[in-house]
Structure formats: structure tokens, C-alpha cells
Amino acid sequence: MSIGSTASLVEDKAAAGLRPGRLPGWMRKTARLLLGLAVTALLWEGSVQLFGIRPAYLPRLSAILAAMAATPRAYLDGFLRTLAETLIGFAAGGAFGVLIGIAFFRLRALREMIFPIFVVSQTIPVIAFGALVVLWFGNTLLAKAVIAFYLTFFPVTVNTLLGLETVDPKLVALMKSFGASNRQLLLRLQLPTALPHIFVALRLASSLSLVGAIVGEWFGDTTGIGVLLLQAMYTENVVALWGALLAAALLGTGFYAVVAAAERRLVFWSAEQ
Amino acid sequence: MFKPTLSRRHALAAVAAVALTAGFPAASVSAAAEPLAKASLRLKWLPQAQFAGFYVAAAKGYYKAEGIDLTINPGGPNLLTENLVATGADTFGLSGGTDSVFAARDKGLPVVCIGVSHQITPFIFVTRKDGPVKTLQDFKGKTVTTWFTGANHVLNGMLAKEGIKADEVKIQPQQVSVTPFVDGSVDVITATYYNEFYTIQSRMPKDSLKTFVAEDYGITFPRDTLIVSETTAKEKPDLVKAFLRASLKGWKDAFADPKGAVDTVMAVAPTLDRAQQEFMLTEVKRLMMAGKAGQDGLFWIDPDAIKTAHDFFLKYGVISKPLDLAAAYDSSFIQSVPLPERMP
Amino acid sequence: MSAALPSSSLAVQRGVLGAVLLVLCWEGLARGLHLPSYVLPAVSDILAGVWSKRALLSEAAGYTLLEALVGYGLGCLVGIGLAVAITMLPVLRTVILPAATAINAVPVVGYSPLILLWFGIGVVSKMVMVAMAVSFTVFLSTLAGLDRVDRRAVDLMRSFGAGRLSILWRLRLPTALPLLLAGMRVSTVRSVIIAIITEMLGAYGGLGWVIYQAVLQIDFVQVWSAIFVASAASLSFFGLIGLLERKILFWK
DSSP states (O other), rough: OOOOHHHHHHHHHHHHHHSSSSSSSOOOOOOHHHHHHHHHHHHHHHHHHHHHHHHHHOOOHHHHHHHHHHSHHHHHHHHHHHHHHHHHHHHHHHHHHHHHHHHHHHHHHHHHHHHHHHHHHTOGGGGGGHHHHHHHOOSSSSHHHHHHHHHHHHHHHHHOOEEEEEEEETHHHHHHTTTTHHIIIIIIIIHHHHHHHHHHHHHHHHHHHHHHHHHHTTTTTSSHHHHHHHHHHTTOOOOHHHHHHHHHHHHHHHHHHHHHHHHHHHHHTTTTO | HEEEEEHHHHHHHHHHHHHHHHHOOHHHHHSSOOEEEEEEEESSSSSGGGGHHHHHHHHHHHHHHHEEEEEEEETTOOOHHHHHHTSSSEEEEEEEHHHHHHHHHTTTEEEEEEEEESSSEEEEEEEETTSSSSSGGGTTTSSEEEEEHHHHHHHHHHHHHTOOOOOSSEEEESOSHHHHHHHHHEEEEEEETTHHHHHHHHSSSSOOOOEEOOOGOOOOOEEEEEEHHHHHHHOOHHHHHHHOOOOOHHHHHHHHHHHHHHHHHHHHHSSSHHHHHHHHHHHHHHHHHSTTTHOOTOOOOOHHHHHHHHHHHHHHOOOOOOOOOOHBBBBBHHHHHHHHHOOO | OOOOOSSSHHHHHHHHHHHHHHHHHHHHHHTTOOOTTOOOOOOHHHHHHHTTHHHHHHHHHHHHHHHHHHHHHHHHHHHHHHHHHHHGGGHHHHHHHHHHHHHHHSSSSHHHHHHHHHHOOSHHHHHHHHHHHHHHHHHHHHHHHHHHHHHHHHHHHTTOOOOOHHHHHIHHHHHHHHHHHHHHHHHHHHHHHHHHHHHHHHSSSHHHHHHHHHTTOOOOOHHHHHOOOHHHHHHHHHHHHHHHHHHHTTTT
């Protein structure tokens, strides 16, 4: 069973493919990024003007940025709030995923009993029981974090398990012959071996936790990127809609980049890096 | 080997603690002052001028003055206010309307209505003046969009009065946008006076539009109902009365100073369009002051209107059995507030 | 990957045991605490609800599955097409890859308001949403698969005078197939969920629409019935593509 694992494997490969050739220093990277952004912005602005696209479909980028600048607090507060929900859901989902992954690895019976339920749980559309989450957890930041957690833990569990299973049995036998305890085995050999796999899932989880936070905010909240999206949709304010989308994109890319950077530091030994 | 895990755990706990306190900013404040009763109000929709009075009352501290620490929780596309109030997740609710209160009572949800905000049907059916629809009879064979959240019953009732069967009209669920109507792919659209009607008018001139009003066909559909759970009504009548007093003050202020009220709402939801919100408040005032409210004040529960609505819902199968009106609508709380305080 | 799959009959028994325990706990909690259906209905009530509303629910499931399947098919075509195009014309890579990554940076649900405004609340908006979600995953997995080809094998085929197309058809695609199909299998569950989420924001029918209506009509047994049906639909779609995968990759 590998709903999460293949997706993350795939993500990993693509990210590896994305990475440009060796670039000397961060400055050229930043310059390239800025250049890319500038080109996109120009293309956006230009094509809207050139093809006379109706603002109801795609407003000019400058109009969107002006609207965002007019009410900076709404976007800033929304951004921070959604960020907090995303981070808590991500941390909880990541921690739970790794722990359950280890438990499943150790206790085969437990895995065989619970894993199918986990799989089924992932086929349930989260928005359908969002109202229940509000009932159970109230109108708190926690309620949104719970939804983010729900979307996050599964891929991490799958990849932790997968990673632990790639450990060479001969190495395990060797360490055992030196008298290594189970805990030493886990911390020195199994977890380090599984770490690349875990991080692949964490990168996927970074975007999933953002989805959870945004959808969670659709269940009666005042602040957040999800609220801005909904508000804009129901007042047919396309400019505000794009503003919220830009904020979501910024949060999504930023968080993904941070997780990827942590991965490069921590998993320096991985062949794939 | 233990230390890092422990400190990480502590860090996590700290994050969670910060998150929790961020979720209840009011909790830490009230702990210092004299103990306020914690309560929440669940709205039927996202923050907008439709709910201005409550936001004004909260911003001006009227709830605090009555000893209530009130949190206002917005609604959302998949939330039912009656459900959240019945379960105790929220203390007060501004719910859909008489239709949703009756439906909830019909399904056994222990909610009580303590006030009615919009005294008349807040939505109308809009068509183009130069279009094919001149009378209700012309609805036959045309495409009509409406919300399946209550407005559909009114439409069916109006059609039935004219002897038109529902399947003679192409009734479709209405989408979030009025664009299909403006583009001409829909003949008749449902619009609230305070929201969609404004959006339509911003795209096409008002005198090019023709409207059908439920009241002209003898149907009144009071909406935006204030509700509490039966438990709250029974055990905390003073809390309910205090809430109503503070809310009424907020609404009176909102009507006296609409600009300031819109400021308060836009402080909560800054991305809203100011002109639209000012229009909304004007229209909402008209709806709240209509009918019996003109003499009996805001949030008045008109027993005749409730009875008419009840019989209407019973006839069209929205509710399965006759309901105890006195148990579902309790006027005693709003009557406890002296009349002058109810009149804006 | 197959290691995580329960294979022995003991595993199946344990899986069934787990499910039975969950159902018993749920049922016991709902009945024992006399939870009203608006908090949590009992499993038996939900199953009875599924049965009594089977006509409505199967029609809604058909509606949702149609949206999911068409969107899924479209998404797969676009994803595979783009990946192949990039492999055939490497120039495109510098344009398409960053663009695709940027579009994917926003969670798909974020686009739903926009897509609904653009395409209306009919089936088209759901198909577009599903296609968007599916195409990216399939695109990435196909690309990863196509890139996995051994350079030496390519050189060898070239030395025999094989053209780009023939290398694509004979070498790259067969090599990419396992990853491509895995990406397609992963996308099945997502496609149904995306269709349902979009339906809940506005639709003429489907499981999401049923759930939305049921919430407004305060019929929570029906909400859960629709969720059960949605879950079953996702699992069968997942199973179907999994079966297809095993048929095509018979050598694995």
C-alpha cells in the first residue's frame, strides 16, 4: 500500500531534476529567482493589457498588488494565522507519522490491524467532517491544525515504514553482534537510514498541511488565507481572490523551501541529494 | 540521547501553548478583570454589515458591560448554526431563518428562537425588464436559479399560488456568481436585497430590472433568527437577556452611525468593499424595521408571521408534523427589554 | 512498496479484526453515550441510511465518479503529454517545469473559487479541478520515469540508428511505465476527493452536493452515508487502477 510513498518518491525525483546545475553561491540563485519573478510579472501584466482579458477572469498584477497594499494587515494577519495552523498541523502530523511508522515497523500485528483503517481514512473528504471538527475542537486554531494533521500524518507514516524497511539486515545483525540495544539500533542505524525517505514525505506534507489549514478555515473563522479566499469568492471580488492566492503561493513555496533546505542539511549523506 | 527529545517535546508543548492562547486571546484578558461569563455568537455567514450591530456592540464593550465575554464566530459554507448551538459548541446563534429553526425543531434539535431579525422575506426574484418574463406565469419553461437553502420553498409557494407546478419551471441551484444572469444564460435569479441585488445593479442599471416579491403573493418568510439552546434558555435566562440588551444597543448605534458601523465591520474583514457594505447596512435596517418591528422594536417575534410561516412549511413538506410554536419561539426574553431600548 | 501490503491470510484476518474493532468501538460509543446523530451517528444507522437512500446515493456517486473519471483522464493525458514533450524537446523544460511548480505552489483547493467563477457550477468546473490536481502528480511521476533511463542504453540504440521517437516508444516509455502508473494510482483517491470538495462549494448534483444539502436539512445520518459511499467509491477506483497496473506490468 503506497498512496503516499509513490507520490513522495515522485516528488523527490522531480525536485532532483529541478535543481539547476552547480551554481557558485547564493547570489546567483537569488538573482535567477528575482529574474524569473520579474519576467512572470511582466508577462502577466503585459498579456492582460495586450489580450484585453476581462478583470473578472484575470486582473492585472499591479491591481492585485495595489489591493493587497491597501489592506496590508488583513493579508499579514491571515498569512501569520494560516502559517501557525500549518506549522502546528505539520509538526504534529510529522511527529505522529514517524512514531506510528516506528511502531508499525516493530509490531507487525499492529500494522496489519490499523494500516488498512489509515488507508480508508485518507479516502474521506476532509471538508465533509469539518463541521464535526468544529463541534469537537471548537472554533480554535487547534481545530484547523487537526485538519492539517489529518492530511499530513499518513504519507509520513508510510515513508517512515518504507525507510525503516530498507535497512540492510546484515548491518542489523552486525550491530547486534556488537551488543547494540534496540534503542541504539533505532537511533544509530534505522532512523538515519530512513531519514531520506522521511524527508521526502515531509516535503509532501508541507503542502498538504497548508491545504488542511486553508480548508479548515472555511468552517467559520475570522482570520486566515482560507477566510480571505472564501470572502472574496462570495463577494465576487476577483482581485481579492488573486491576492489571497498570491499569499497562499508565497506561504506554500516558502514552507516547502524551508523543509527542503532542512533536508539538504540533515540528509547530506543521501545519494539522491 | 534523552535530552534533545525532551527539549524538543518542551518546544512542541510551548508551541501548542502559544497556539492555544492565541486561539483564546480574550481568555487571558478576562482572567485579570472581574469574572465575565464566556459566551459565543455563531453567525450564519462571513463577517459583513448584515451583522454590524453585533460587531459594534462587541467593539464598544456593550457585552462586557453586561458581564459577557463574547466571541463572535463567523459561519461558513458547510456550517449549520442550529447544529452548533444545539450541541453547545456556541451559546448564541444568528441562524438561517424561520425555515431552519422549524426544520431543526422538526428533527429534534433542542434550539429556541429568541428574536427575529429580518421581519420580511429578505430576497426577491429578479429578471430583465426587456426579457421574456413579465408575470409569474411566464416562469413556465424558463431557467430560474435559486438557493436550495430555503428560498426554493418560497419560489415553490409563489408558483403554487399561481397554479404553476414546480416541474414546469427549470429550477436550478444558484451558483456563487450573478454572472450567468448578467450574461443572459439565466432568466430569473434569486437575490437578497442587501447583497446579490447590489452586485447585479453594479453590472446593469436598476431600471432594466423587474422584481418579484414574495409578500405580493401573500408569503412572508422572516429570516435571520437569533437562537439559543433549550438548556441555555432554561438555565441562564439572565445571560440571554443581557445578550439581547447589549446587542440592541449595538444595533441602535449601528443605525445611528452607519459609517462608523461599517468601519467596525471592516476592521474585522478589511478586504470587503465599503460601498457595498454601506448599501447592505441600509437594506438590512429596512428589513429589520419592517412589519411589526415598526411598533414593537428590533428582533420582535411576530406570532402571526410565525404561524403563517409554520403553516406554509407544513403545507410544502419542509416540516413533517405540526410543531409547538410557543416552545420554538420564546418572546419572553425580548419582551424583558423595555420598548424604548428596542426602538432605534 | 509491496512490503507494506498485507499479503498473508493472517494479515487479512488482522485487517478485518481491526475494522471490526473500530466499528464496535464506534457503535458502542454512539449507542452507549446516546450520542445524538448530529454529534455522531451509530455505524448501523449509517449503513441503514445508505441502504434506504441507495437510489439517491448511487445516482450522486455516479455523478461524482463521472466528474472524477473525466477529470482524471484529462489530467493523465495532460500530465503524460507534457512530460513526453519535455523529454522530446528539452528546450521546453526551462519554461514548463518552473511554471508547473509555481502553479502547484498554491494548494489546489485555493483555485476552487476561481475555477467556479470561470467555469460555473456545472460538471465542467469539477473536471477542471480534478484535471489540475491529477495532471501535476502524473506529470512529475512520468518525468521522473522518463529521466530514469540509462544513458548507455540510449547511446546504444542511437548507434543502431534509432530516432528520438523510436527511443521514446521502445525504451523510455517502457522504463517509465512503473513510475507513471504509480503516479496514476496515487491520483485516483485525490480525484474523487477534489470532485467532492468542489461540489460542496456549488453544484447541481453529486456526493458533495448531497452532503451539503444534508447538512442544511439537518440530516446527519445522510451526511455520513454519503461519506461512506464516497470512501467506497474512492477505494474501488484505487483498486481498479491498481488492477490495471498489475495487468500491464505483468513482469513485475
